Amino acid sequence: MSIEVRNLNYIYNEGTVFEKQGLRNINLTIEDGEFIGIIGHTGSGKSTLIQHFNGLNKPSSGTVLYNGDDIYKKGFSKKQLRSKVGLVFQYPEYQLFETTVLNDVKFGPKNIGLSEEDIDNNARDALEMAGIPKEMYNVSPLELSGGEKRRVAIAGVLAMKPKFLILDEPTAGLDPGGKNEILSLIDNLHKKDGVTIVLVSHSMEDVAKYATRLVVMNDGEIFISGTPGEVFKKYRELEKIGLSAPQTVYFLKELKNLGYDVNTDIITPDEAVREIVKKIHVKRI
Amino acid sequence: MLRDITIGQYYPTGSIIHKLDPRVKLAGTFLFIISIFTFENFLGYVVSLIYLGTVIFISGVPLKYILKGVKPIIFLIVFTAAIHLFFTSGDDVLWKFYALKITFTGLKKAAFMVIRLLFLITGSSIMTYTTTPNRLTEGIEKSFGPLKKLHIPVHEFALMMSLALRFIPILMEEADKIIKAQSSRGADFEEGNIFKKISVVVSILIPLLVSAMERARDLALAMDARCYHGGEGRTKMKPLRYTEKDYISYCIIFVYMVSSVAIGRFI
Ligand SMILES: Nc1ncnc2c1ncn2[C@@H]1O[C@H](COP(=O)(O)OP(=O)(O)OP(=O)(O)O)[C@@H](O)[C@H]1O
Ligand SMILES: [Mg+2]
Numbered sequence: 001m002s003i004e005v006r007n008l009n010y011i012y013n014e015g016t017v018f019e020k021q022g023l024r025n026i027n028l029t030i031e032d033g034e035f036i037g038i039i040g041h042t043g044s045g046k047s048t049l050i051q052h053f054n055g056l057n058k059p060s061s062g063t064v065l066y067n068g069d070d071i072y073k074k075g076f077s078k079k080q081l082r083s084k085v086g087l088v089f090q091y092p093e094y095q096l097f098e099t100t101v102l103n104d105v106k107f108g109p110k111n112i113g114l115s116e117e118d119i120d121n122n123a124r125d126a127l128e129m130a131g132i133p134k135e136m137y138n139v140s141p142l143e144l145s146g147g148e149k150r151r152v153a154i155a156g157v158l159a160m161k162p163k164f165l166i167l168d169e170p171t172a173g174l175d176p177g178g179k180n181e182i183l184s185l186i187d188n189l190h191k192k193d194g195v196t197i198v199l200v201s202h203s204m205e206d207v208a209k210y211a212t213r214l215v216v217m218n219d220g221e222i223f224i225s226g227t228p229g230e231v232f233k234k235y236r237e238l239e240k241i242g243l244s245a246p247q248t249v250y251f252l253k254e255l256k257n258l259g260y261d262v263n264t265d266i267i268t269p270d271e272a273v274r275e276i277v278k279k280i281h282v283k284r285i
Numbered sequence: 286m287l288r289d290i291t292i293g294q295y296y297p298t299g300s301i302i303h304k305l306d307p308r309v310k311l312a313g314t315f316l317f318i319i320s321i322f323t324f325e326n327f328l329g330y331v332v333s334l335i336y337l338g339t340v341i342f343i344s345g346v347p348l349k350y351i352l353k354g355v356k357p358i359i360f361l362i363v364f365t366a367a368i369h370l371f372f373t374s375g376d377d378v379l380w381k382f383y384a385l386k387i388t389f390t391g392l393k394k395a396a397f398m399v400i401r402l403l404f405l406i407t408g409s410s411i412m413t414y415t416t417t418p419n420r421l422t423e424g425i426e427k428s429f430g431p432l433k434k435l436h437i438p439v440h441e442f443a444l445m446m447s448l449a450l451r452f453i454p455i456l457m458e459e460a461d462k463i464i465k466a467q468s469s470r471g472a473d474f475e476e477g478n479i480f481k482k483i484s485v486v487v488s489i490l491i492p493l494l495v496s497a498m499e500r501a502r503d504l505a506l507a508m509d510a511r512c513y514h515g516g517e518g519r520t521k522m523k524p525l526r527y528t529e530k531d532y533i534s535y536c537i538i539f540v541y542m543v544s545s546v547a548i549g550r551f552i
Contacts, residue, residue, distance in 0.1 A: 015347070015349065016296075016347065016350060017296065017297065017298065051465065054469060056465045056468060056469065078468075079471050079473055082468065082469055082470070082471050083471055086469070087469040088469075089462070089465070089466045089469070092466065094459075094462075094463065094466075094492050094495070094496055095463060095466040095467060095470070095488075095492055096492065097487065097488050097489075097491035097492050097495075098488075107467075107470055107471075107472075107484075107488060108470035108471050109471075110471075110484075111470060111471030111472055111473065111481075112471045142495065156470055157469065157470065160470070160471065
């Protein structure tokens with residue numbers, strides 16, 4: 001299974017003074033089992049791009065293939081596509097509308113026409129995965145806190161059991177605890193349930209930790225793409241487009257400059273700690 | 286989709302129409318609307334069309350964009366036309382089917398109604414396209430200023446209107462986002478039975494309402510925090526002042542009114 005973006009161009013408000021090129025000549029393939037991190041500064045086109053993956057935006061030119069089928073072709077069921085390619089919007093909490101949390105989560109599975117039993121099971125599974133306690137199932141979603149709303153909204157997409165899960169800055173505006181809960185939920189989905197993940201994020205640390213591949217957007221184009229290690233090695237170029245590498249990269253660079261022989265390809269704090277401990281050990285012996 | 290509703294949007298091109306005093310445009314629009322409802326023959330509408338076309342041309346707003354504003358009210362136009370077409374009594378019957386009949390008078394009336402509504406919408410949208418909501422409010426406030434003496438809260442009304450206008454595009458954008466979010470959850474606007482459709486509409490309206498309320502509350506708080514206290518004693522940074530082009534425009538509007546009404550009513 002794969003999502004393949006081909007020569008995609010997208011222009012906002014085509015033919016008016018407000019015309020703006022949102023995406024420029026994007027080519028990208030998302031393979032089964034990947035965890036892709038999309039980074040880029042504000043306004044670089046991340047949200048615009050991911051809204052093509054499930055056919056919400058219609059490209060000005062180019063196309064998107066799902067398992068090789070053109071999703072914009074006549075007769076291609078967008079509804080089926082959207083149940084396979086789940087998309088969690090930036091600030092998804094505003095989409096909650098039902099009388100109770102449980103009913104809201106059922107909205108997705110209901111729409112794609114599952115049986116009454118499956119709808120209920122899926123919804124409960126999703127809420128449990130998202131870490132919503134049982135006593136909250138029957139309260140109004142509008143009474144929850146921001147972080148809880150966010151998790152309910154994510155559950156609303158998970159309840160459709162998507163094969164691909166795309167999340168647009170799911171941790172924006174959350175406290176560190178709430179942030180970690182959501183990230184580990186995503187990581188679990190990737191590792192345990194084999195869901196392919198696309199995570200849009202402003203946090204270099206987060207994508208360094210979880211992603212298997214990074215796509216760096218700049219001004220509507222793909223600037224670089226590759227494994228986190230490869231991408232963050234080019235931190236000088238990233239800095240030019242308003243991004244940076246994770247702190248760990250700078251830290252290890254600095255250590256190296258001070259004359260310590262550390263591996264500077266490491267990008268996550270955990271590995272860095274291990275590396276440093278190892279080196280200290282070597283010295284002692 | 287929803288973005289097609291363009292009423293209340295500003296379309297900057299920097300044309301001379303954009304630079305006119307908002308009071309001129311208000312008066313011009315108002316008189317234009319009056320004129321199209323006074324005509325009794327088609328010749329008047331020809332004059333109006335030439336006038337409107339010239340204004341649109343000078344404003345530099347693409348015709349396509351202006352016509353987009355008509356889209357949402359097509360239903361209303363068709364409905365009004367049908368009523369006039371089928372329910373106007375008269376002797377000059379052209380076609381009859383039981384209680385339904387089409388008379389020549391009805392046909393003419395329907396045609397007039399369609400033209401009037403079209404001109405009404407395009408005429409007033411030219412005003413909103415070329416005037417920012419702020420300027421428009423200032424224009425209204427100033428034009429109706431004398432009513433303050435009768436203790437009518439002109440400033441407050443003007444402010445409410447400008448806020449409403451300002452919020453139309455924002456709410457549209459919001460609605461667009463919510464529609465996308467619900468579509469991602471499989472909401473379908475075309476298929477499904479009536480209950481499904483209602484649930485889809487509800488799934489959009491409720492979040493929209495909630496966010497509109499929140500925005501309104503935030504705005505009220507922000508205004509309060511900046512010590513907004515209504516129009517009394519409030520001065521303007523850029524008070525409205527007529528310039529030469531405004532006087533010329535008034536003359537043009539006057540010439541239009543006299544000539545079009547003369548042609549439309551008395552020829
Ligand atoms: N509805 C719209 N109409 C016109 N232009 C838009 C619209 N939505 C986005 N844009 C423009 O397209 C560009 C890309 O926007 P997009 O929302 O994809 O950015 P982003 O990378 O997601 O940014 P952020 O990190 O702030 O979420 C921006 O320059 C934005 O101004
Ligand atoms: Mg975004």
